């Protein structure tokens with residue numbers, strides 16, 4: 001059988017790798033429009049191997065993240081990719097946040113995790129500079145460079161005889177008899193099975209292939225700052241706020257990266273292009289599509305205040321610093337240097353609801369990953385297993 005996987009991010013590469021493992025006779029091609037694997041979400045994230053605290057018990061996110069955390073750490077150790085299981089603190093900074101922290105703790109336990117509620121003093125044993133009323137310690141959270149994971153997956157694919165075609169964009173898909181003809185900027189490819197893992201373009205690729213995705217991708221940029229090297233000692237590991245349960249975003253946090261730097265962020269603002277890494281990056285086609293989408297207006301009506309606060313924080317380093325200083329009061333604006341941002345592909349239903357869980361749609365001989373936001377990088381090896389189980 002011939003398999004074409006669209007997208008050389010972590011989900012596409014992990015899926016292609018899984019196919020080569022489970023079906024050694026398969027002919028596998030990954031098609032990626034950029035000249036490097038992992039160029040978009042996978043190469044612009046916080047690099048956290050999540051434990052599985054936040055997700056509704058029984059959801060795909062919860063199940064695949066908890067198992068994916070372990071398989072990602074094992075994969076990295078097996079292939080000499082630097083990884084650290086450093087644990088994390090989720091911090092209640094006021095007494096109003098404590099009931100939400102306790103609810104999150106219940107959820108962590110329901111997801112089968114070991115997670116401990118601790119007092120302010122114990123929190124400072126983990127993170128000497130943190131301001132906590134109470135905190136939750138989650139030992140199984142880790143850090144890695146998901147871009148490095150992609151590099152290894154691409155090497156393994158090559159060794160297994162698969163092809164990764166870089167700089168090649170999929171522009172159309174036709175069904176011709178029993179075959180799928182994938183039109184690309186480098187000529188046609190013929191496949192028996194098509195897997196769409198196109199991230200920020202997931203809905204477009206699904207539509208090109210004749211599927212009707214039940215939700216639209218809306219790009220939300222996450223902006224980061226970095227702590228100046230001489231201030232990195234303020235953060236040992238990962239310090240997160242108690243998130244607002246209405247939103248899938250975790251709130252700006254302080255993250256020690258695997259290279260030793262400390263990142264602060266990300267916020268969440270509407271991007272004006274699917275790959276809109278800054279306010280200056282505007283793509284009229286994307287803006288027209290976003291603004292014509294009923295689902296976005298419904299979402300905006302419900303969450304206008306939250307959205308405006310995020311925009312104000314995006315434009316003001318002072319407000320960004322205030323959010324961080326709630327977690328670590330010694331952080332000042334002078335400690336922060338702008339870092340690269342990332343853009344999240346978040347699927348939104350026509351009702352205006354954010355699609356909370358991973359959404360994978362199978363039809364005929366095609367599978368499309370429509371919604372794979374965080375913790376999809378953590379869960380990628382298990383998402384791949386889940387996809388391959390649905391392939392003919």
Ligand SMILES: Cc1cc2nc3c(=O)[nH]c(=O)nc-3n(C[C@H](O)[C@H](O)[C@H](O)COP(=O)(O)OP(=O)(O)OC[C@H]3O[C@@H](n4cnc5c(N)ncnc54)[C@H](O)[C@@H]3O)c2cc1C
Pocket residue numbers: 006007008009010011012031032033034037038039040041042043044045046047048049050168169170171197198199200201202205221222266341342343344345372373374375376377378379
């Ligand atoms: C700011 C931010 C922070 C995050 N933090 C974390 C974290 O700490 N931990 C975690 O687990 N997850 C995190 N995530 C989520 C995680 O990065 C994503 O869930 C994951 O990378 C999704 O992988 P993907 O392969 O689906 O998408 P992508 O990495 O975006 O890959 C999709 C690929 O498809 C290609 N493509 C699209 N259209 C076409 C086409 N027509 N033809 C050919 N190629 C095409 C694109 O070029 C791209 O390379 C974060 C995400 C962001 C943005």
